[in-house]
């Protein structure tokens with residue numbers, strides 16, 4: 001499919017999605033959200049791609065939020081539908097059967113911060129800025145920011161950021177656990193691709209089951225979550241890659257994983 005607002009490419013077994021509306025700081029209008037849904041569904045189903053990287057075009061922004069111009073005339077029902085749609089697409093990204101890394105340069109605000117939080121891992125340039133400034137517009141985060149931010153950084157810090165609308169720099173985002181790693185400005189994509197390559201060299205089903213155990217297990221009580229982990233651990237023993245990984249270790253060679 002041709003995308004008007006995205007660039008989609010693959011480098012080896014890593015897929016890269018770039019949100020490409022730099023003049024609007026990559027703000028998420030309904031078309032861009034629909035394109036993200038389509039692109040991630042296609043890349044999620046593509047077995048040649050082991051890891052996905054999401055970034056924004058231009059130097060100024062990852063994504064500066066939901067598109068305010070596109071939202072300004074929404075009636076309450078349309079606004080609710082917009083929130084549900086964004087949440088659905090972000091949840092689909094969160095549940096991709098492979099790792100998704102956000103490479104963030106510049107602003108990741110509102111829906112942009114929420115989108116980054118739907119990814120598994122966030123790598124930011126030193127110039128990155130994060131925040132949920134929706135209160136400045138008289139609204140609240142609508143793409144699950146009130147839920148993913150406290151799960152990531154804790155309730156107290158999440159409330160501070162959401163109530164004040166403060167924009168924080170990459171160093172503070174790192175200190176509170178909102179980003180995994182901060183790199184020199186402009187090196188965020190390179191660094192994300194490096195990590196993507198590393199993950200792509202591991203057993204893809206092992207990464208996928210780990211992701212399922214973490215994402216689903218954290219929403220369960222501890223006993224159920226541990227039982228779920230044990231089930232997935234057992235399931236891993238049904239895979240070719242598990243037999244290959246263990247045989248390769250014992251034979252002192254590198255494993256050749258086949259994603260089966």
Ligand code: CAA
Nearest residue numbers: 023024025027064065066067068069109110111141142143
């Ligand atoms: N929606 C639509 N357009 C946006 C935008 C957004 N979220 N953010 C920036 N833009 C546009 C600007 O309107 C401007 O367009 P024009 O050149 O046509 O005027 C262009 O991008 C460049 O932006 P600025 O001139 O404002 O750039 P700046 O460097 O002076 O400021 C900024 C940068 C601080 C990020 C500022 O653009 C800003 O505050 N943006 C809005 C951030 C925001 O409030 N995000 C939350 C949106 S609500 C939301 O996301 C709800 C939700 O959870 C679902």
